[in-house]
Amino acid sequence: MRDTNTPDNFAIFDKEFQNKFTNWAYHTARRKQGGYSHNTVVATFSVLKIWLNGATEAGLITTKDYRKYPSKGEDVDNIALTVDEIEAIYRLNIPKLISEGVIDTKSTIEATRDLFIVGCWTGLRRADIARINEALFDLANNRLTIQTQKTNEKVIIPLHPFVCELYAKYHGRFPKLIDKSKANGQLQELGRLAKIDELTSRSSVRGGKIVTEHLMKYQRIGFHTGRRSFATNLYLQGAPTISIMKMTGHKTEQSFLKYIKVSKVEHSELMQKFFK
Template sequence: MKFNARYNLRRQDSKKPEKIYLICRFVGEKFVYPLAFNVLPKHWNIKTGEVRNVIDEPNRDIINNYLRGLKAAAKDIYDKAIVARTPVTKQLLKSGLDRWTGKTVEDKPIFWSWTEKYIEESPKRINPKTGRVISHRTIQEYNTTFEYLKEFEKANREKLDYDNINLHTLKDFRDYLTTVKGFSLNNIAKHIDNLRQFLRAADADKISIDADTINPKRFTIAREAPQDVYLNETELLSISALDLSDHTKHLTFTQLQNGKEKAAKVQYATLDRVRDLFIIGCYTGLRVSDYNNIKPHHIKGDYLDLYQRKTGQRVVIPIHDTVRQIMAKYGGHTPPKISDQKLNMYIKEICREAGIVETIEKQQTKGGEKVANVLQKWQMVTSHTARRSFASNMTKQGIPIQQIMQITGHKKESVFLKYVKLTGMEHAEIMRKHMMTGNNNKHLLNAL
């Protein structure tokens, strides 16, 4: 996306001094920002966008230096937004330029200006829990919550500011997301959490807020366990056995774009790589950010030895025979990286082609009501299904949970168990095997 900034006068043919305007164009948008300076059109250089070097304009150097600085500031605001994957809007540019020029932003309450600045500065902040910079995904979620808060303010017809945000605000925002937006419980909880994060940060910055709003005991938000799936060993074998070797072929499928179905196609070569990356995830328990970024120096003989990107924790993982076969296919390395978006899209189609079409009724609370959708299993598979499949299959094999956690990097058993998606029958089968083992041991003791 290109960004262009230039200066212009309101009227070039005027005999009187005219105000200078900064004109910014980006992604089909035009943003006009007025300056405090006025100049005679005959003293203005249209080509350079600066004041001419004439004696009649004694402040020309001061004005021109100011113009260069302001234009650089506008470009900097745009570049930082692109890096942070923040939507570039006219309001974003105006707020940034107002701060650069020292203007007071009187048309926005402090809540909006402070929160906007907090989000803009997020790429530079360190997450105290991980010691790393705030992730792009978190910043995107902050921006989404910020937009929903603006919609909520408009619908509620009451300006949001720190002196009137209280427990009723949290309840009203929750109700708005439930009834107007029709969001699921967990989506609502995420946006409430983000609002509270904004308030906690403001409180840390010595801004007076209602303490009850950040006290989890004063306002609890409902959540529900996500109905995720895992792929068992038989299903993983079906995926591995899928013949994608003819890289001249392609697969045609249907995808949703802006709520409409659209035909799309993908080369077998891409599907082959996606399948191999996903299978590696299923036999290592790594997150997609890790199994999609395995480097040669991570491969140490029969083990993968690496630091997890999300937590920074070191894990040592034995290389499964299936993973070794995939690596041999790529000259002893893992497949080249592919974007998370494409991986998520294509792994569904791979699972469908592999015949993973079991019907599943998925229930969740949306818009305040229990909603049931009947899906085929392939539709519920994502890049993160690989990690759940590893945790579930290893547990199913009877490997002690503490050992599996050493591989996945989980520190809390309660968190790890959320990844184990075995059915009641599968748990019963594990118990039956242990009971049979116990009986065999008993017979051995009796024989002695």
């Protein structure tokens, strides 16, 4: 706490701490990057409140002011890929691109692509894709079962044809997933090669201000895009919300509807199916 000359004791967590910390996070910390984002600040408060609850139980702190610290962030402005965009990535001829010198011969990009496709058609989080070999693949009944890491909940997901093809490709043992940063970089390169180059805008609150940047869609692809794409595409195809939630693990319809990425035009087109 050297930046703000704040003492190192529990007495600092009073009514003023929220404003002091927020001001530091927005304006002092990471000045070159414009400060921390709003959601990062809120996430920090959420973790802090857990620690302070423990400190209260241990008799180390008596004030209850910390319980009013914010713990709910804003909706994240992320993307989802369409069914056609997912297939474009899946159909990339990576061996050919390697032979042409477009992709390095030692690259693990093909394995990353294949695991991402699994995510796009199972809705699993990155942590569960990393342990996909623990899943039970029931080919006779065309489904997989896995105990999710984050919620410790068992989910049962039907097998998409692409997932079945990849299961056969690797003889039932999928490759190891590389670290997050490198994998996301490879996914963005795959998106570029698949010509997912629509110009998009992304807005976020950083340093207490709304910052909007313009990026190609492929520049915004990450492993979590697969999970969002799974939920969004099933929703657009008319799958019951409750059924999708059973596979994604969402507890409430409100949180699920914030999660999917459906434009007003797509909502209109979806409703036209019912009118017809």
